[in-house]
Amino acid sequence: xxxxxxxxxxxxxxxxxxxxxxxxxxxxxxxxxxxxxxxxxxxxxxxxxxxxxxxxxxxxxxxxxxxxxxxxxxxxxxxxxxxxxxxxxxxxxxxxxxxxxxxxxxxxxxxxxxxxxxxxxxxxxxxxxxxxxxxxxxxxxxxxxxxxxxxxxxxxxxxxxxxxxxxxxxxxxxxxxxxxxxxxxxxxxxxxxxxxxxxxxxxxxxx
Amino acid sequence: xxxxxxxxxxxxxxxxxxxxxxxxxxxxxxxxxxxxxxxxxxxxxxxxxxxxxxxxxxxxxxxxxxxxxxxxxxxxxxxxxxxxxxxxxxxxxxxxxxxxxxxxxxxxxxxxxxxxxxxxxxxxxxxxxxxxxxxxxxxxxxxxxxxxxxxxxxxxxxxxxxxxxxxxxxxxxxxxxxxxxxxxxxxxxxxxxxxxxxxxxxxxxxxxxxxxxxxxxxxxxxxxxxxxxxxxxxxxxxxxxxxxxxxxxxxxxxxxxxxxxxxxxxxxxxxxxxxxxxxxxxxxxx
Numbered sequence: 189x190x191x192x193x194x195x196x197x198x199x200x201x202x203x204x205x206x207x208x209x210x211x212x213x214x215x216x217x218x219x220x221x222x223x224x225x226x227x228x229x230x231x232x233x234x235x236x237x238x239x240x241x242x243x244x245x246x247x248x249x250x251x252x253x254x255x256x257x258x259x260x261x262x263x264x265x266x267x268x269x270x271x272x273x274x275x276x277x278x279x280x281x282x283x284x285x286x287x288x289x290x291x292x293x294x295x296x297x298x299x300x301x302x303x304x305x306x307x308x309x310x311x312x313x314x315x316x317x318x319x320x321x322x323x324x325x326x327x328x329x330x331x332x333x334x335x336x337x338x339x340x341x342x343x344x345x346x347x348x349x350x351x352x353x354x355x356x357x358x359x360x361x362x363x364x365x366x367x368x369x370x371x372x373x374x375x376x377x378x379x380x381x382x383x384x385x386x387x388x389x390x391x392x393x394x395x
Numbered sequence: 396x397x398x399x400x401x402x403x404x405x406x407x408x409x410x411x412x413x414x415x416x417x418x419x420x421x422x423x424x425x426x427x428x429x430x431x432x433x434x435x436x437x438x439x440x441x442x443x444x445x446x447x448x449x450x451x452x453x454x455x456x457x458x459x460x461x462x463x464x465x466x467x468x469x470x471x472x473x474x475x476x477x478x479x480x481x482x483x484x485x486x487x488x489x490x491x492x493x494x495x496x497x498x499x500x501x502x503x504x505x506x507x508x509x510x511x512x513x514x515x516x517x518x519x520x521x522x523x524x525x526x527x528x529x530x531x532x533x534x535x536x537x538x539x540x541x542x543x544x545x546x547x548x549x550x551x552x553x554x555x556x557x558x559x560x561x562x563x564x565x566x567x568x569x570x571x572x573x574x575x576x577x578x579x580x581x582x583x584x585x586x587x588x589x590x591x592x593x594x595x596x597x598x599x600x601x602x603x604x605x606x607x608x609x610x611x612x613x614x615x616x617x618x619x620x621x622x623x624x625x626x627x628x629x630x631x632x633x634x635x636x637x638x639x640x641x642x643x644x645x646x647x648x649x650x651x652x653x654x655x656x657x658x659x660x661x662x663x664x665x666x667x668x669x670x671x672x673x674x675x676x677x678x679x680x681x
Contacts, residue, residue: 231434235427243423248416257425264434335416354410355417386409 230275231268238280242287248351249288251340263287285366288348338388346381353378 242263246256267274267283274282339347352363353374360378364371 232427232431235431235434239423239425239427239430243425244417244420247420253421253424257423260423260425261430261433264430268434329419331412332416332419335413336420339416350413351417354413357414357417382409385413 227271231271234267234275234279234283235264238283241280242283245284245287245351245356248336248339248355249347251336259287259290262290281366288352288366289368334389338385341388342381342384346377346384349374349377350381350385354382 239260242260243256246259246263247253250256250259263283263286266286267279270282271279339350342350348367349363349369352358352366353360358366360371360374363369363378364374367374369377
């Protein structure tokens with residue numbers, strides 16, 4: 189998916205009930221038309237189309253579904269406050285930029301209810317000895333879990349770059365723009381992060 | 396890595412593995428209707444915070460937005476900036492639905508220092524007011540809410556049920572505090588009752604204690620890991636079922652374990668369509 193040009197079809201109605209909300213795809217690029225007549229209509233439609241890609245990004249950054257939803261909620265709020273600016277371009281890109289720069293890792297230190305506890309993301313990357321083989325169809329999810337936990341071992345800056353560049357498949361230039369980094373920094377950060385990630389994953393699978 | 400350079404084969408496999416993780420990321424399960432309401436509410440609170448921090452705290456004027464009452468005085472400064480900055484736990488409930496704006500100071504009897512007061516602007520135009528707890532204070536909170544907001548406050552996935560005997564719910568921190576209502580602002584309460592927005596437990600709060608009556612328990616737990624206090628209150632529906640409301644004051648100083656705080660109902664949730672703007676309390680005016 190090329191996330192850079194994702195856009196939402198903005199139609200009327202409350203965000204959770206209007207089935208007409210859609211994300212259209214043309215040749216790999218997802219495009220959106222702003223057709224709502226009011227800010228509420230536009231933003232509702234935007235939420236419908238953006239919630240999944242934003243949640244995916246948030247989840248990969250933080251490794252926790254509940255925290256991911258909190259991050260998406262914060263992203264919606266900030267985007268809403270700047271909707272006039274966001275809608276001038278691609279609102280999803282605008283929102284993802286907000287999301288990527290949120291304080292991803294502060295949550296566990298401040299929130300009282302930790303619903304998903306990854307106290308040591310690096311631990312137990314490999315299946316425990318004697319564990320039964322995964323059922324058919326679950327291998328991908330299992331591997332996602334391993335990768336996401338390995339991601340959590342990266343410093344946040346490296347994690348942001350890797351997620352945007354290599355998991356969401358943005359170009360280096362897009363990553364640089366979204367994170368406000370020089371292009372060279374993106375490249376060097378990605379290189380170091382991938383090396384570290386590879387080591388972590390290989391170490392985990394050797395256990 | 397360069398965009399135009401193909402990676403080695405093993406790199407390609409490794410990168411494909413990473414992308415596979417993205418492909419299998421879990422889908423969002425958010426309630427978008429609720430999320431949208433929350434978004435608008437927080438945006439309104441954000442505006443109120445920006446205005447209120449100046450208007451309410453400095454000039455003592457009412458918020459420059461419809462439906463918000465001015466409680467007078469100063470305070471709330473600690474909450475609003477944190478919320479505006481999106482700080483998790485700052486005025487946020489367990490499921491993150493709270494929005495906080497500064498409203499002013501609520502004086503408490505016997506205190507030499509004011510409490511911070513915050514207000515939560517809810518979707519239905521009402522304003523939930525509470526004050527912060529202080530580690531050195533023996534009086535804690537001014538809080539009220541109308542029945543209509545209990546639904547809004549309900550967070551069933553995070554708020555445990557309140558046992559009938561009023562004991563604290565399990566798993567909510569190691570220290571719990573029972574709040575005894577000492578005094579009620581009768582004039583204000585009368586206004587609220589006239590507006591039909593008083594919650595049952597607040598009605599009962601006119602007695603000297605609410606902690607012994609099922610359905611009227613109000614207590615707080617202090618998290619062992621964070622300096623925040625969570626207030627639980629429970630109302631009682633006509634059919635006997637219980638409402639559990641949750642209010643995380645957030646960003647507060649930790650209270651000493653074992654402290655039994657007292658409660659003064661000094662401010663209230665006000666239906667802004669029916670209640671004129673009112674200065675409720677001020678320093679030393681309780």
